[in-house]
Amino acid sequence: MAVIAEKGLGATRIADVAARAQVSAALVLYYFGSKEGLLAEALTLADDRFYLRVFHDLSELDSAIARLLRLIQLACPLKGAPDRTGDDWVLWVELWPRALRDRDAGRKREAMDRRWRATIADVVKGGQALGEFSSELDPDDFALRFAALIDGLALQVVMRDSEVTPDRMRAVCEEVAARELGFGRRYGGFPDEKEAAKST
Amino acid sequence: MAVIAEKGLGATRIADVAARAQVSAALVLYYFGSKEGLLAEALTLADDRFYLRVFHDLSELDSAIARLLRLIQLACPLKGAPDRTGDDWVLWVELWPRALRDRDAGRKREAMDRRWRATIADVVKGGQALGEFSSELDPDDFALRFAALIDGLALQVVMRDSEVTPDRMRAVCEEVAARELGFGRRYGGFPDEKEAAKST
DNA sequence: CAGGAGCCTGAACGACGATTCAATCGCGCC
DNA sequence: GGCGCGATTGAATCGTCGTTCAGGCTCCTG
Numbered sequence: 303m304a305v306i307a308e309k310g311l312g313a314t315r316i317a318d319v320a321a322r323a324q325v326s327a328a329l330v331l332y333y334f335g336s337k338e339g340l341l342a343e344a345l346t347l348a349d350d351r352f353y354l355r356v357f358h359d360l361s362e363l364d365s366a367i368a369r370l371l372r373l374i375q376l377a378c379p380l381k382g383a384p385d386r387t388g389d390d391w392v393l394w395v396e397l398w399p400r401a402l403r404d405r406d407a408g409r410k411r412e413a414m415d416r417r418w419r420a421t422i423a424d425v426v427k428g429g430q431a432l433g434e435f436s437s438e439l440d441p442d443d444f445a446l447r448f449a450a451l452i453d454g455l456a457l458q459v460v461m462r463d464s465e466v467t468p469d470r471m472r473a474v475c476e477e478v479a480a481r482e483l484g485f486g487r488r489y490g491g492f493p494d495e496k497e498a499a500k501s502t
Numbered sequence: 503m504a505v506i507a508e509k510g511l512g513a514t515r516i517a518d519v520a521a522r523a524q525v526s527a528a529l530v531l532y533y534f535g536s537k538e539g540l541l542a543e544a545l546t547l548a549d550d551r552f553y554l555r556v557f558h559d560l561s562e563l564d565s566a567i568a569r570l571l572r573l574i575q576l577a578c579p580l581k582g583a584p585d586r587t588g589d590d591w592v593l594w595v596e597l598w599p600r601a602l603r604d605r606d607a608g609r610k611r612e613a614m615d616r617r618w619r620a621t622i623a624d625v626v627k628g629g630q631a632l633g634e635f636s637s638e639l640d641p642d643d644f645a646l647r648f649a650a651l652i653d654g655l656a657l658q659v660v661m662r663d664s665e666v667t668p669d670r671m672r673a674v675c676e677e678v679a680a681r682e683l684g685f686g687r688r689y690g691g692f693p694d695e696k697e698a699a700k701s702t
Numbered sequence: 703c704a705g706g707a708g709c710c711t712g713a714a715c716g717a718c719g720a721t722t723c724a725a726t727c728g729c730g731c732c
Numbered sequence: 733g734g735c736g737c738g739a740t741t742g743a744a745t746c747g748t749c750g751t752t753c754a755g756g757c758t759c760c761t762g
Contacts, residue, residue, distance in 0.1 A: 310599050312512035315719065326741050327720085337720065392602060398595050399510050401661055412663055419665075446655075446666065447674060453657055454650025461601055463612055465619075466646065474647060515749065526711050527750085537750065707760090715752075722745070732735080 307389040311396040348393045366429030374475045377452045379460045391460040419445040436484035507589040511596040548593045566629030574675045577652045579660045591660040619645040636684035
């Protein structure tokens with residue numbers, strides 16, 4: 303995953319992966335069968351890891367607003383120290399062209415996206431049930447729009463667009479969420495690093 | 503451009519392009535110097551064409567609302583007959599991974615995006631000046647959000663996500679625009695094919 | 703009509719990189 | 733202690749392109 307994120311899907315050679323793992327290229331083939339297999343496993347592993355992390359993080363929060371804010375935080379490609387969240391987005395950018403033509407990759411991408419939208423929608427539904435969010439909004443509609451917004455912003459961020467920093471992305475997402483879902487801003491603010499570390 | 507859209511940047515061989523043009527592979531190199539040059543020119547040509555088309559189309563409309571609706575129309579990847587608008591999005595998806603690592607590609611992508619956001623912001627400013635749009639909105643802020651929304655939705659559409667059809671994308675974009683900019687829906691409706699053909 | 707300048711091509715050439723293979727190594731088991 | 737088996741590797745092998753090259757074709761010009 304690290305090598306793909308660094309070099310790109312197309313430019314990733316078996317020898318690179320082998321070098322990173324400090325083994326021979328032949329051994330990589332021994333375990334993964336082929337380059338295709340290697341790349342496929344890496345990409346699905348990345349997806350699974352991300353979703354697992356989201357699922358785990360969200361289940362620890364009891365307020366829907368907190369869950370939504372965490373969702374936004376997890377979706378922002380930070381290139382800082384904590385972990386390489388930006389790598390996830392790089393891998394997705396790499397995955398997209400492949401998903402256009404490879405049937406399996408396409409299915410996996412669609413499943414991942416559906417899961418992501420469903421997660422957003424679930425958080426919204428929970429918030430509506432708890433009375434934290436306005437009930438006038440259709441959760442699935444909102445999820446579609448919000449997921450698209452996040453994708454588009456994250457794309458700029460991961461491309462290092464100087465006008466769209468991670469901070470600005472987070473701010474925009476929070477504003478939109480607050481406006482559409484009708485909850486006040488700074489509801490205890492954004493979970494800071496200390497809090498995030500505690501939960502890990 | 504057609505070959506890249508069909509096969510993908512990585513899988514595009516000089517021989518493919520040559521075959522499509524019904525010439526020899528050597529001739530392609532004769533004109534483009536190298537594969538890199540060929541791909542770079544193809545991608546920039548695609549960008550320029552799209553922007554020219556946008557610029558031309560918008561300049562023919564006198565209502566800001568009509569311009570905004572046309573903007574939305576042009577951004578929707580239709581895979582129908584009219585022209586291959588979807589190809590543009592495929593090419594961008596191909597461009598993104600390259601832009602992550604190739605300095606020139608990155609610069610071009612950022613410029614393209616900035617131009618696109620500026621176009622949106624200009625339409626909004628024009629509409630505010632004409633009194634068609636609410637003046638409370640910051641045009642640049644809106645442009646950032648709206649461009650991201652379009653990117654995210656178009657991504658799903660071009661990936662053939664069964665839940666995000668071109669029609670739904672258009673509908674979502676129009677709703678968001680109408681709501682945020684404060685103009686009534688169905689202001690003369692959406693320019694239909696006849697009208698679009700006339701302007702070509 | 704001869705000369706030359708582009709235009710165009712088929713046939714090498716070479717590099718690169720995935721895959722294969724035969725040989726070695728380490729180690730638990732009889 | 734020898735055996736067998738999985739792990740591991742260096743060294744081929746083999747295909748696939750990008751690129752180069754030497755030459756042919758066409759058409760314009762003097």
